[in-house]
Amino acid sequence: MKTMDLQELEKRFQEKIDKEIKIEPNDWMPDEYRKTLIRQISQHAHSEIVGMLPEGNWITRAPNLRRKAVLLAKVQDEAGHGLYLYSSVETLGADREATIDDLHSGKAKYSSIFNYPAVTWADIGTIGWLVDGAAIMNQVALCRCSYGPYARGMVKICKEESFHQRQGYESLVTLCNGTPEQKAMAQDAMNRFWWPALMMFGPSDDESPNSAQSMKWKIKRFSNDELRQSFVDATVPQAEILGLTIPDPNLKWNEATGHYDFSPINWDEFWQVVNGNGPCNKERIEARKKAKENGMWVREAATAYAAKRSMKKTA
Amino acid sequence: MSNKEWPLWEVFIRSKQGLNHKHVGSLRAADATLALENARDVYTRRSEGISIWVVESNYIHASDPSDADSFFEPSDTKVYRHPTFYEVPDGVKHM
Ligand SMILES: [Fe+2]
Numbered sequence: 001m002k003t004m005d006l007q008e009l010e011k012r013f014q015e016k017i018d019k020e021i022k023i024e025p026n027d028w029m030p031d032e033y034r035k036t037l038i039r040q041i042s043q044h045a046h047s048e049i050v051g052m053l054p055e056g057n058w059i060t061r062a063p064n065l066r067r068k069a070v071l072l073a074k075v076q077d078e079a080g081h082g083l084y085l086y087s088s089v090e091t092l093g094a095d096r097e098a099t100i101d102d103l104h105s106g107k108a109k110y111s112s113i114f115n116y117p118a119v120t121w122a123d124i125g126t127i128g129w130l131v132d133g134a135a136i137m138n139q140v141a142l143c144r145c146s147y148g149p150y151a152r153g154m155v156k157i158c159k160e161e162s163f164h165q166r167q168g169y170e171s172l173v174t175l176c177n178g179t180p181e182q183k184a185m186a187q188d189a190m191n192r193f194w195w196p197a198l199m200m201f202g203p204s205d206d207e208s209p210n211s212a213q214s215m216k217w218k219i220k221r222f223s224n225d226e227l228r229q230s231f232v233d234a235t236v237p238q239a240e241i242l243g244l245t246i247p248d249p250n251l252k253w254n255e256a257t258g259h260y261d262f263s264p265i266n267w268d269e270f271w272q273v274v275n276g277n278g279p280c281n282k283e284r285i286e287a288r289k290k291a292k293e294n295g296m297w298v299r300e301a302a303t304a305y306a307a308k309r310s311m312k313k314t315a
Numbered sequence: 316m317s318n319k320e321w322p323l324w325e326v327f328i329r330s331k332q333g334l335n336h337k338h339v340g341s342l343r344a345a346d347a348t349l350a351l352e353n354a355r356d357v358y359t360r361r362s363e364g365i366s367i368w369v370v371e372s373n374y375i376h377a378s379d380p381s382d383a384d385s386f387f388e389p390s391d392t393k394v395y396r397h398p399t400f401y402e403v404p405d406g407v408k409h410m
């Protein structure tokens with residue numbers, strides 16, 4: 001085994017992947033596979049954590065106790081998702097705190113959607129429906145990822161996500177059956193979130209050069225455009241039931257392809273937001289940094305207490 | 316930074332009485348008490364368990380996957396350990 005050269009190891013690795021054998025933490029893997037996963041899983045973790053901010057902002061302002069309890073449970077789930085993902089990134093030998101520091105320094109990215117503000121209560125329902133809906137589309141595909149710990153984490157996450165989407169949709173059903181003002185508020189949220197939700201699937205296939213390698217390694221199972229199309233196809237009928245209009249004059253059913261056609265995406269906006277110029281980028285990172293700094297004394301106190309207790313035990 | 320970091324714990328959960336504890340993932344915590352509480356909050360928000368074990372990851376020793384072929388060879392080569400290896404005459408019942 002030790003005398004095996006790199007080419008042979010890589011060949012065997014790809015054979016395992018082709019045979020749908022999962023890769024586990026201590027198995028040999030190409031450096032680039034490890035790096036790709038560390039980047040992807042840590043960015044996924046950051047998205048879960050940053051994603052708590054726009055919704056967390058509405059917990060104290062939820063319109064009733066039921067909605068408040070639901071929102072609290074959802075946001076708590078997102079914290080859990082972040083934690084499952086940070087622990088799976090650690091299985092690849094990454095330093096958890098270093099990946100978090102990369103988020104804080106701006107080196108690591110997270111889903112661009114969370115750089116948009118949640119300005120009305122209808123945004124909360126819309127986030128659950130569209131943003132969690134788009135995330136589910138992505139995450140269901142990741143349940144079959146070739147890296148075992150990531151795939152297993154995704155299975156657990158997907159089980160929890162479906163309530164996120166349903167509670168959002170239910171909240172919108174209520175608004176859409178409410179007063180004209182409530183309906184208008186729902187439509188306004190839809191108008192602002194539709195395009196950013198479609199951007200969540202990432203650049204179109206001809207603009208994402210790393211996709212082919214990720215597909216070959218079965219980190220990814222479907223291309224960005226395929227997932228985006230599935231999302232549009234699933235979501236349009238749901239919007240119709242709500243009586244909401246999708247803000248795209250070119251959206252129409254295509255009999256020949258069996259899919260909905262839609263307008264080209266404004267990639268300029270996407271890249272602006274990814275590169276730090278979205279409406280809330282600075283605010284989000286500031287909030288995360290503050291959380292770490294202001295929580296540091298708790299970490300230190302817990303460490304000191306644990307040290308003191310173990311001293312007593314050995315004394 | 317890493318000297319301030321809490322140790323890593325592996326989490327095992329018994330989902331219901333009569334089943335064994337199963338590995339579900341890991342987390343960081345300052346000590347065992349906090350590791351158990353964190354494990355409850357992170358891994359059992361929907362009644363996934365009735366009992367949790369946490370073990371500091373440092374104390375886990377694992378077999379080496381690159382030696383798996385030779386390490387597990389003794390069991391792979393002994394087909395006679397399986398009941399299907401043996402032939403019994405037709406008509407023999409309860410065996
Ligand atoms: Fe999530």
Ligand SMILES: [Fe+2]
Pocket residue numbers: 078132135161164
């Ligand atoms: Fe979610």
